[in-house]
Amino acid sequence: MTEETLHDPQIPLPDNLLGRIAVTSIDRIYNWGRRNSVWPMMFGLACCAIEMICTQASRFDKSRFGMEIMRPSPRQSDLLIIAGTVTKKMTPTIVRLYDQMAEPKYVIAMGACASGGGPFREGYNVVPGIDQVLPVDVYIPGCPPTPQALLNGLMELQKVISSQSWRTSPWYRRGPREIPVPQLGPDLVVEPRPQNFPKTKERGT
Amino acid sequence: MNLGERFPQGVVRDERPGYSGWIVDSSLLPNVAQTLRREEGFDYLSSVTGVDYLPEDLFETVYHVYRTGGGPGEIIKVRTPRGRPVLPSLTSIYPGAEFQEREIWDLFGIQFDGHPDLRRILLWEGFSGHPLRKDWREPMYEEETKPFGARWPEGRRNGPPDRAFTRPADALAPGGWEADDDRALYAALENEAGGRPEALQTEFLMVNLGPQHPSTHGVFRVAALLDGETVVNLKPVMGYLHRCHEKIGERNTFPGNIPFTDRLDYLTSLSNNFGYVLAVETLMGIRPPERAEYLRVILAELTRIVSHLWSIGFLLNDLGAFFTPALYAIEERELVVDIFEAVTGSRMMCNFFRFGGLARDIDAGTVEAIRALVEERLPGKVDQLDAYLTGNEIVQARCAGVGILPREKALAYSAAGPVLRASGVPYDVRKAEPYSVYDRFEWDVACRGGCDVYDRYLVRMDEIRQSIRIIRQALRALPAGPVQTGKPQFQPRVPPGEAYGRVEGPKGELGFYVVSTGRPNPWRYHVRAPSFINLTGMAEMCRGGKVADVVAVLGSIDIILGETDR
Numbered sequence: 001m002t003e004e005t006l007h008d009p010q011i012p013l014p015d016n017l018l019g020r021i022a023v024t025s026i027d028r029i030y031n032w033g034r035r036n037s038v039w040p041m042m043f044g045l046a047c048c049a050i051e052m053i054c055t056q057a058s059r060f061d062k063s064r065f066g067m068e069i070m071r072p073s074p075r076q077s078d079l080l081i082i083a084g085t086v087t088k089k090m091t092p093t094i095v096r097l098y099d100q101m102a103e104p105k106y107v108i109a110m111g112a113c114a115s116g117g118g119p120f121r122e123g124y125n126v127v128p129g130i131d132q133v134l135p136v137d138v139y140i141p142g143c144p145p146t147p148q149a150l151l152n153g154l155m156e157l158q159k160v161i162s163s164q165s166w167r168t169s170p171w172y173r174r175g176p177r178e179i180p181v182p183q184l185g186p187d188l189v190v191e192p193r194p195q196n197f198p199k200t201k202e203r204g205t
Numbered sequence: 206m207n208l209g210e211r212f213p214q215g216v217v218r219d220e221r222p223g224y225s226g227w228i229v230d231s232s233l234l235p236n237v238a239q240t241l242r243r244e245e246g247f248d249y250l251s252s253v254t255g256v257d258y259l260p261e262d263l264f265e266t267v268y269h270v271y272r273t274g275g276g277p278g279e280i281i282k283v284r285t286p287r288g289r290p291v292l293p294s295l296t297s298i299y300p301g302a303e304f305q306e307r308e309i310w311d312l313f314g315i316q317f318d319g320h321p322d323l324r325r326i327l328l329w330e331g332f333s334g335h336p337l338r339k340d341w342r343e344p345m346y347e348e349e350t351k352p353f354g355a356r357w358p359e360g361r362r363n364g365p366p367d368r369a370f371t372r373p374a375d376a377l378a379p380g381g382w383e384a385d386d387d388r389a390l391y392a393a394l395e396n397e398a399g400g401r402p403e404a405l406q407t408e409f410l411m412v413n414l415g416p417q418h419p420s421t422h423g424v425f426r427v428a429a430l431l432d433g434e435t436v437v438n439l440k441p442v443m444g445y446l447h448r449c450h451e452k453i454g455e456r457n458t459f460p461g462n463i464p465f466t467d468r469l470d471y472l473t474s475l476s477n478n479f480g481y482v483l484a485v486e487t488l489m490g491i492r493p494p495e496r497a498e499y500l501r502v503i504l505a506e507l508t509r510i511v512s513h514l515w516s517i518g519f520l521l522n523d524l525g526a527f528f529t530p531a532l533y534a535i536e537e538r539e540l541v542v543d544i545f546e547a548v549t550g551s552r553m554m555c556n557f558f559r560f561g562g563l564a565r566d567i568d569a570g571t572v573e574a575i576r577a578l579v580e581e582r583l584p585g586k587v588d589q590l591d592a593y594l595t596g597n598e599i600v601q602a603r604c605a606g607v608g609i610l611p612r613e614k615a616l617a618y619s620a621a622g623p624v625l626r627a628s629g630v631p632y633d634v635r636k637a638e639p640y641s642v643y644d645r646f647e648w649d650v651a652c653r654g655g656c657d658v659y660d661r662y663l664v665r666m667d668e669i670r671q672s673i674r675i676i677r678q679a680l681r682a683l684p685a686g687p688v689q690t691g692k693p694q695f696q697p698r699v700p701p702g703e704a705y706g707r708v709e710g711p712k713g714e715l716g717f718y719v720v721s722t723g724r725p726n727p728w729r730y731h732v733r734a735p736s737f738i739n740l741t742g743m744a745e746m747c748r749g750g751k752v753a754d755v756v757a758v759l760g761s762i763d764i765i766l767g768e769t770d771r
C-alpha cells in the first residue's frame with residue numbers, strides 16, 4: 001500500500017470529482033495493478049519460512065496487500081521470497097524455479113541467511129546470500145525478520161514496482177534472460193550468473 | 206551389566222576420565238549388539254555417531270542404546286584407525302542405524318560393511334572429502350575456532366574472493382563432471398523393489414516429490430517408485446537444508462552453540478536449548494536452581510503445545526483442508542509466541558537457557574499471562590479443534606489405517622516421539638529417564654495402538670492436553686528464588702569428558718552428544734535429531750499405499766527440515 005493513488009495529482013480535477021474519477025497514465029495504472037496483486041510463490045527454505053506463514057495467517061494477514069494467493073507453482077507467481085538459508089545443494093533448484101517464473105518477477109531476500117549467509121555463513125554447504133545467484137530486489141534484515149518486517153519489505157517491493165515503467169522494463173525486450181542452472185561440483189558450485197547479467201539497480205527503472 | 210565379563214576378549218571398559226561405556230573390538234560389534242538387543246533388552250538404538258580423535262589417529266563410533274522400559278542406557282564405542290575406517294554395519298540388528306550410518310559415511314568417511322545402501326545422505330555424490338574430519342577445513346574459513354580473523358583487514362580483502370562459486374574457464378557449461386547422484390538413487394530404488402510389475406506388462410514410474418513441493422514442509426524430497434498409483438518403494442532424499450550445524454558447532458564456544466540449537470527445529474527452540482544445556486550441565490556437574498527447573502519445564506511444555514498445534518494444522522493442510530485448520534492452530538500459536546517474546550525477547554529464536562539456569566527471570570505479569578492461557582484459553586480451543594477434526598469423515602477416511610508402522614518395526618527403526626507412541630510403545634524420555642523435575646508432576650504418557658496416521662494425530666492431541674496439565678502443576682508449585690547457579694559466565698570451564706543429554710522434544714527424543722577436551726570449544730558436538738531418524742521408517746509406512754498417502758504420512762511424521770538436515 002504505497003502512498004501513490006491511481007489518479008495523477010498533476011492533472012487537476014474539480015474537488016467534487018476527486019475520488020470518483022481518476023485520470024492517469026499508462027505507467028501509473030499498470031504499476032497500481034501490478035503492485036497490489038503480487039502473487040508470491042509458496043516456497044520456504046528454513047526458519048524464516050515459518051514467519052512467512054505467520055504473515056500469511058490471520059493475525060498479520062498479507063492479503064491486505066493483495067498478496068494472499070500463494071502459488072506453489074513458479075509458473076503462476078510473480079515474487080520469489082527466499083525465506084531461509086540457501087545451500088549449495090539447493091541452489092540449482094532455486095535457479096531453476098526462478099527461471100520458470102514468468103516475467104515480470106521479483107526476488108526478496110528474507111532474513112540474514114538469504115541476504116548474506118547469516119549465522120551459517122561459513123558452512124561448507126551454505127551459499128552466502130542468494131544474491132550470489134539471483135538478482136535481488138529487496139533485502140529484509142532479521143533472524144528471522146518479524147512478520148512486521150516482512151510486511152515492510154513487501155511495501156518496499158511495492159515501491160520498487162511503482163518506480164518501474166513499461167517503456168524501459170527489461171521484460172519486454174528481446175534476448176535471453178535465463179540464468180544458467182549451476183551444477184554441483186566436487187566441492188563448490190559453478191558461477192551461474194553471466195557476467196553481464198543486470199544487477200538489481202539497473203533493472204528497468 | 207558387565208559386557209567386559211561377557212566378552213573377555215575385545216571388550217574393555219572406557220576408562221578415560223569423564224568417559225563411560227565400553228570399547229568394543231570392531232569384529233565383535235555385531236555380537237555385542239546382538240547380545241544387548243536380544244538378551245539384555247536394549248531394544249532402542251538411540252544414537253550412532255562418529256568422533257574424530259585426530260591426535261590419537263583414530264575414529265571412534267559411538268552407539269547409545271536404551272531399554273524402552275526405562276532406565277539408564279549403555280554406550281558402546283568402536284575404534285578404527287583413520288587410515289582404514291571400516292566397520293560392520295548394524296542395520297541388520299538395529300535397522301534404525303541405516304540413515305545414521307549413512308550420515309557418518311557422508312561426514313566422516315567411515316565405511317559400514319553390509320550396509321544395504323551406503324550413499325551420501327546430506328551432501329551430494331561427488332563432494333570432495335568428509336567435512337566433519339578434523340583435518341577438513343572449510344574454504345575461506347580455515348581457522349580452528351571462532352572468532353575468525355577479519356576477512357577485510359585494513360580495508361582490503363584478505364585471501365581468496367568471498368564467493369561461493371569457482372569460475373572455471375568455460376564457466377557456464379562445465380564439462381567432465383556430472384552429478385551421478387540421482388542415477389545411484391534410482392538404481393537403489395529399483396534394486397530393492399526387485400523386478401517389474403507382474404500383472405500388466407508395464408514399467409515402474411519414478412516420481413519425485415520436492416524439493417519444492419507445498420506439502421514437504423520445507424525443502425525435502427521423496428523419490429518414489431510407483432506401479433500405477435501404488436508406492437512400490439520410496440526413499441527420502443535430504444540435505445537441501447544441510448547448514449553444517451555440527452561443523453560450525455565444533456568451532457563455537459560452548460555457550461555460543463545455544464543460539465544455534467534454536468535453529469535446529471525452529472518451531473521448538475526452547476526444547477532444543479533444554480537438551481543442549483542438559484548435556485553440558487552433565488559435563489560440568491552443575492544443576493540449575495529450583496525456580497529455573499520449573500520455568501524450564503513450563504517453557505518446554507509451551508513449546509510442545511506450539512509444535513503440536515502447528516503440526517496438526519499442517520497435517521490437515523496436507524490432507525487438502527487447505528489452510529483453514531492451520532489458521533485456527535496458528536492463532537493459538539501466536540498467543541504462545543507472544544509469551545515467548547515477553548519472556549525471551551524473540552518470537553522464535555528464544556536462546557534463553559544457560560548452563561546452570563536461565564538468561565533472565567520471568568516477571569509476575571508474564572506468569573499470570575501463562576496461567577490465563579493454560580487455564581482459560583487453550584483447553585477450550587483444543588477441544589474445539591478436536592470437535593471439528595477428530596470425528597470428521599474425511600480426516601478419518603484419509604488417516605485411519607494409512608501409513609501403518611507396526612510396533613516391532615517402530616522400535617527397530619528407532620522411531621521416536623508421537624510416531625513411536627502411536628505404535629503402542631509408551632516410551633517417553635520424560636518418564637523413562639526423568640530429567641529436570643518431570644518426576645514431580647502427575648501426567649500420563651499419551652500412547653495409542655493404531656500405528657497409523659490417525660493415531661499419530663490423536664497422540665499429538667493428547668499430548669497437548671498433558672502438557673497443559675504439567676504447566677498447570679508447575680505454575681502452582683513455582684518456587685521463588687534465583688534462576689542461575691553462581692555467576693553467569695561467558696566462558697564456562699567444561700571439564701574433559703563426554704555427555705549425552707536427551708530430552709523428549711515435541712518431535713521425539715532429542716539428544717546431544719558432546720565431547721569436551723577442556724578447551725572452550727566442544728571437540729565433538731552431535732545432534733540426535735528425531736525428525737531425521739523418524740524418516741528411516743517412512744518407506745515402510747508408505748509401501749503398498751497410494752501415492753497421495755505419502756503426503757499424509759509425511760505430515761504425520763512431522764519433520765522440520767532444520768533438524769532433519771541440520
Ligand code: SF4
Pocket residue numbers: 046047048083084085110111112113114118119142143144145468
Ligand atoms: S535468517 Fe535466521 S531465521 Fe532466517 S533462515 Fe537464517 S537462521 Fe533461520
